[in-house]
Amino acid sequence: MTTGTNSSRKMAGTAALLALAAILPLAVTEPSQQNFLILILMGAQMGVAWNIVGGYAGQVSLGHAVFYGIGAYTSTMLLLTLGLTPWIGALAGGLVAAAFALAMGWPCFRLKGHYFAMATIAVAEIMQILVTNSDALEGAVGLYLPMDQSGWGVLIFLSKLPYYYVILGLLVLTVLVSWAIERSHIGYYFRAIKDEPEAARALGVSLTRYKLIALTVSAFLTAMGGSFYAQKEMFIDPGSVFATTISIKIALIAILGGVGRLTGPVLGAVILITIEEYSRTLFGSTGSGTDMIIYAAMIILVAVFSPSGVLGLLGDLRRHLPGAKPDTVKAEKMEIRP
Amino acid sequence: MNTAPLLAVDGLGKAFDGLVANRDISFIVHHGEIIGLIGPNGAGKTTLFNCLAGFHTPTTGRIAFEGHDITGSTPEAAAALGIARTFQIVRVFQSMTALENVMVGAMLRNKRVAEARERAEDELAFVGLSHRADTPASDLTVSEQKRLEVARALATEPKLILLDEVMAGLNPTEVREASALVHRIHQRGIASIIVEHVMEGIMPIAHRMLVLDYGAKIADGTPAEIAENPAVIAAYLGE
Numbered sequence: 001m002t003t004g005t006n007s008s009r010k011m012a013g014t015a016a017l018l019a020l021a022a023i024l025p026l027a028v029t030e031p032s033q034q035n036f037l038i039l040i041l042m043g044a045q046m047g048v049a050w051n052i053v054g055g056y057a058g059q060v061s062l063g064h065a066v067f068y069g070i071g072a073y074t075s076t077m078l079l080l081t082l083g084l085t086p087w088i089g090a091l092a093g094g095l096v097a098a099a100f101a102l103a104m105g106w107p108c109f110r111l112k113g114h115y116f117a118m119a120t121i122a123v124a125e126i127m128q129i130l131v132t133n134s135d136a137l138e139g140a141v142g143l144y145l146p147m148d149q150s151g152w153g154v155l156i157f158l159s160k161l162p163y164y165y166v167i168l169g170l171l172v173l174t175v176l177v178s179w180a181i182e183r184s185h186i187g188y189y190f191r192a193i194k195d196e197p198e199a200a201r202a203l204g205v206s207l208t209r210y211k212l213i214a215l216t217v218s219a220f221l222t223a224m225g226g227s228f229y230a231q232k233e234m235f236i237d238p239g240s241v242f243a244t245t246i247s248i249k250i251a252l253i254a255i256l257g258g259v260g261r262l263t264g265p266v267l268g269a270v271i272l273i274t275i276e277e278y279s280r281t282l283f284g285s286t287g288s289g290t291d292m293i294i295y296a297a298m299i300i301l302v303a304v305f306s307p308s309g310v311l312g313l314l315g316d317l318r319r320h321l322p323g324a325k326p327d328t329v330k331a332e333k334m335e336i337r338p
Numbered sequence: 339m340n341t342a343p344l345l346a347v348d349g350l351g352k353a354f355d356g357l358v359a360n361r362d363i364s365f366i367v368h369h370g371e372i373i374g375l376i377g378p379n380g381a382g383k384t385t386l387f388n389c390l391a392g393f394h395t396p397t398t399g400r401i402a403f404e405g406h407d408i409t410g411s412t413p414e415a416a417a418a419l420g421i422a423r424t425f426q427i428v429r430v431f432q433s434m435t436a437l438e439n440v441m442v443g444a445m446l447r448n449k450r451v452a453e454a455r456e457r458a459e460d461e462l463a464f465v466g467l468s469h470r471a472d473t474p475a476s477d478l479t480v481s482e483q484k485r486l487e488v489a490r491a492l493a494t495e496p497k498l499i500l501l502d503e504v505m506a507g508l509n510p511t512e513v514r515e516a517s518a519l520v521h522r523i524h525q526r527g528i529a530s531i532i533v534e535h536v537m538e539g540i541m542p543i544a545h546r547m548l549v550l551d552y553g554a555k556i557a558d559g560t561p562a563e564i565a566e567n568p569a570v571i572a573a574y575l576g577e
Contacts, residue, residue, distance in 0.1 A: 202423050
């Protein structure tokens with residue numbers, strides 16, 4: 001599928017994009033605008049992580065906030081109680097989330113399609129209630145990160161710029177993991193499971209094993225995103241990291257951009273976060289809840305007009321241009337099978 | 339040297355709730371043999387396939403593969419042991435190219451992508467689909483998709499391949515090609531069990547025929563013997 005010139009052109013494109021991202025804050029110096037860029041990178045990182053299980057392997061999770069929250073709470077609790085640096089805290093959060101993914105995936109993957117998605121919602125809801133009622137985790141009050149420290153050791157900064165580079169680094173890491181999976185036999189197995197699970201089994205692919213791999217890796221990376229959120233906001237509570245709206249946002253970013261492809265979630269994040277932020281400035285505090293309206297509208301638009309997301313739409317347009325060469329690989333459609 | 343037959347099925351039965359789809363079926367397949375499995379619609383041929391390939395757990399009886407009991411094993415375990423299958427209604431991986439489909443099969447024995455690709459290219463050539471390697475599987479004709487499933491199954495390096503109606507819907511030329519393909523699979527030392535309604539495709543190449551009716555085996559013999567068997571004639575034409 002990837003011929004030599006094609007993949008080297010892709011490589012060059014990626015390098016150019018990365019260089020652009022690295023120098024972008026030099027042009028965008030306004031803190032609120034830098035914050036906006038950070039939000040886009042955070043969204044992209046979530047989407048790319050979700051795409052591993054929801055896109056490639058086709059197991060639609062609507063409960064990814066559970067991993068996000070576990071990441072945020074683990075690194076924050078380790079920092080507050082043991083003074084452990086978030087560099088290690090984020091890895092610990094990833095490991096806890098991965099272990100949790102194994103434990104929840106085992107029963108949940110006995111369910112297929114819609115039923116799996118519903119089970120993931122339930123798990124995330126239960127977790128939010130448990131944390132809200134946990135005294136050890138300060139319940140609904142939430143956790144504050146230390147305001148009197150800053151620097152690379154505690155990953156707390158007074159300016160936005162360091163946060164920008166940290167999340168850019170995390171996004172690059174997430175993309176690299178995703179890319180490595182896509183190119184290995186695991187990526188092929190994921191797509192086989194998504195397309196025709198019974199045929200995959202007949203070729204020796206263990207559905208449970210590979211779905212668990214997908215969920216575990218995705219959970220690990222999502223949790224690291226959660227840890228970053230805590231470091232950036234310096235305050236977390238169950239409503240801000242375990243909420244179902246976060247689960248939906250994570251999935252929607254990938255679905256909007258185009259599932260099962262590396263660049264889809266990045267594109268989805270740019271579009272979704274831009275709309276979200278503009279609506280926030282437009283409607284102000286009176287517009288709380290507008291984000292849910294926007295999510296709903298986008299889900300409908302994607303479902304009706306382009307099940308393969310914006311990337312799929314672009315692909316269709318390119319095919320219809322005069323003199324265009326047809327794509328050999330078709331855009332993948334977002335499909336949930338019962 | 340392993341003296342056990344490749345496949346030994348003994349008293350196999352499968353019931354779905356009250357409905358008995360297979361009853362007391364026993365037969366043996368030797369290494370490299372071509373077995374035709376025929377019978378009227380609803381005779382239980384596909385159910386038998388599903389039991390052999392690990393998709394159904396038999397209600398009664400035993401299945402031994404190279405002397406090992408594999409009754410009720412999973413499809414992935416059966417594939418790992420060397421039992422490959424195709425599906426009556428094709429199940430190619432739609433989002434992949436033809437080559438990638440076959441690579442997934444080759445990855446059972448070799449997880450390295452580049453080596454799986456080489457192996458897959460060989461198998462595509464074997465079934466005559468090299469020119470379609472980079473075509474999305476969903477764009478192939480049904481006849482090509484059936485051959486793609488054969489290539490994908492062969493890429494798992496099976497000792498036994500279960501072919502479910504690979505000749506259905508083919509024109510006479512294609513049927514001859516399909517028969518030749520089965521014969522070449524035999525020449526590679528791979529045994530095959532072929533469910534087929536297309537008699538002119540299966541009769542000339544099968545070493546032995548099994549006939550099912552109402553879930554039970556009613557005949558087992560060479561194609562010539564089967565053609566003269568009164569029970570078989572009765573099953574097909576009515577008494």
